Amino acid sequence: MIPIKQPHIEYLARKILPQLGLELEDLDGFTCCPDPIWFRSIDNLTWMSVAARNLCVAEERGLDILTLCNACAGVLTETNALLKKDAKTRTKVNEILKEIGHEFHGSIKIRHVLDVLDKDIEREKIQSLVKRELTALNVATHTGCHLIRPHEIMQFDDPEDPKVFDKLVSILGANPVNYTLKTQCCGFSMALSYLDASSAATRDKLMSVREADADCLVVGCPACFQQLDTGQLLASRAFGLNFKIPVLNYLQLLGLAMDYSLDEVGYNTHKIKDTNFEKKVLPENNTLKYI
Amino acid sequence: MEDIDFENRHKIINKNKKVVMCLQCGTCTSSCLIPRYLKDYNPRMSFIHALYGSRKAIENPTLWACSVCHTCQDRCPEGVNPTELLISLKELAFAEGLAPKTVAQGTELVLSTGRAYPASAIVDSARERLNLGKLRDVDVKDLNKIAEKTGLREKLNKLKG
Numbered sequence: 001m002i003p004i005k006q007p008h009i010e011y012l013a014r015k016i017l018p019q020l021g022l023e024l025e026d027l028d029g030f031t032c033c034p035d036p037i038w039f040r041s042i043d044n045l046t047w048m049s050v051a052a053r054n055l056c057v058a059e060e061r062g063l064d065i066l067t068l069c070n071a072c073a074g075v076l077t078e079t080n081a082l083l084k085k086d087a088k089t090r091t092k093v094n095e096i097l098k099e100i101g102h103e104f105h106g107s108i109k110i111r112h113v114l115d116v117l118d119k120d121i122e123r124e125k126i127q128s129l130v131k132r133e134l135t136a137l138n139v140a141t142h143t144g145c146h147l148i149r150p151h152e153i154m155q156f157d158d159p160e161d162p163k164v165f166d167k168l169v170s171i172l173g174a175n176p177v178n179y180t181l182k183t184q185c186c187g188f189s190m191a192l193s194y195l196d197a198s199s200a201a202t203r204d205k206l207m208s209v210r211e212a213d214a215d216c217l218v219v220g221c222p223a224c225f226q227q228l229d230t231g232q233l234l235a236s237r238a239f240g241l242n243f244k245i246p247v248l249n250y251l252q253l254l255g256l257a258m259d260y261s262l263d264e265v266g267y268n269t270h271k272i273k274d275t276n277f278e279k280k281v282l283p284e285n286n287t288l289k290y291i
Numbered sequence: 292m293e294d295i296d297f298e299n300r301h302k303i304i305n306k307n308k309k310v311v312m313c314l315q316c317g318t319c320t321s322s323c324l325i326p327r328y329l330k331d332y333n334p335r336m337s338f339i340h341a342l343y344g345s346r347k348a349i350e351n352p353t354l355w356a357c358s359v360c361h362t363c364q365d366r367c368p369e370g371v372n373p374t375e376l377l378i379s380l381k382e383l384a385f386a387e388g389l390a391p392k393t394v395a396q397g398t399e400l401v402l403s404t405g406r407a408y409p410a411s412a413i414v415d416s417a418r419e420r421l422n423l424g425k426l427r428d429v430d431v432k433d434l435n436k437i438a439e440k441t442g443l444r445e446k447l448n449k450l451k452g
Contacts, residue, residue, distance in 0.1 A: 035397075189357060
């Protein structure tokens with residue numbers, strides 16, 4: 001989803017992560033994970049085999065997988081764990097993979113970028129990149145579903161009271177805020193057939209963010225981003241509400257703290273923009289190109 | 292009370308043996324986002340319908356609103372895993388052509404391009420502006436071999452008619 005719908009996130013990852021000592025390599029032969037909602041539900045065995053094939057592509061190169069997406073993290077981590085645990089399914093999947101010249105061994109790890117920033121990179125190292133602390137900014141974090149559950153497998157954070165994302169936001173000098181619907185799903189999956197219901201779920205989440213006086217909402221997943229940004233516009237129209245809560249990927253917030261401009265982090269591609277937010281993250285003399 | 296359709300019940304329960312352990316406590320449903328917005332979506336009732344082998348278990352179109360967020364799975368006090376039940380109900384529904392058309396279309400897109408979203412000239416130029424280079428071609432031969440072997444290809448063809 002990111003390379004096609006949000007390439008500026010790929011751009012930021014390629015530009016920023018090496019500065020934190022992460023060496024990135026592209027994997028030829030990698031395909032869509034595939035998605036954890038619909039593809040998984042129409043044919044579980046195919047879903048798992050395609051995911052396992054992707055794991056094999058990384059295994060054969062001896063590389064761990066870094067993802068910028070909750071869904072990819074969830075699908076690949078879950079498949080990896082299920083196949084390692086369940087010998088019967090592993091044999092079945094390996095029989096399918098044998099025909100295309102792969103075999104699943106379970107030898108690598110799958111890591112979401114937030115997980116790597118939290119567990120592998122020292123706080124001081126991230127802080128050393130920060131040129132402009134975002135101290136004026138109140139930030140609501142949305143960890144999202146597939147990064148955090150099933151808890152036994154994902155082990156990213158406490159799904160009932162997530163704190164990791166808040167910690168990452170505070171490293172940049174910004175203030176994480178608590179809000180009532182912090183753990184509520186963005187509503188993306190309902191948008192397929194039930195746009196009104198999806199908009200209502202997004203509306204409630206955004207109302208809760210607004211009540212907490214957050215200047216922006218930060219996510220770690222392109223689907224959550226799309227739902228909370230484009231979906232915010234749809235919810236505003238559907239319910240006659242004037243939401244103006246900019247949604248940012250964590251890498252965009254990190255980029256802004258590194259003194260990248262709003263244009264460079266791709267803010268100009270967003271549906272929802274807000275001048276109060278812009279004033280808080282921009283240095284005095286900066287002007288916006290898109291206005 | 293309707294009669295139990297044992298044939299249908301076995302079809303569902305064979306895939307999820309723990310379904311019979313469901314206590315009907317409703318933790319799954321009260322934990323779930325969807326019933327707050329779609330009144331016909333009710334995981335607890337899906338268990339009842341499954342146990343009765345009722346057609347309602349797979350004919351409910353709101354099944355497809357689930358985000359597979361695993362909250363019911365994490366919270367179920369009996370370890371029944373409602374997420375798995377809901378997935379297999381959708382699997383049965385899909386095979387009968389009861390899934391939204393977009394679901395099959397999305398799957399065909401993955402099988403024919405290796406990606407979940409369509410590439411375009413607009414995408415290419417956005418990537419070019421960021422010096423990211425063009426999207427690489429994805430070899431989808433393997434994906435189609437997998438889909439043939441698992442029977443997904445046959446199901447998709449049948450749906451196309």
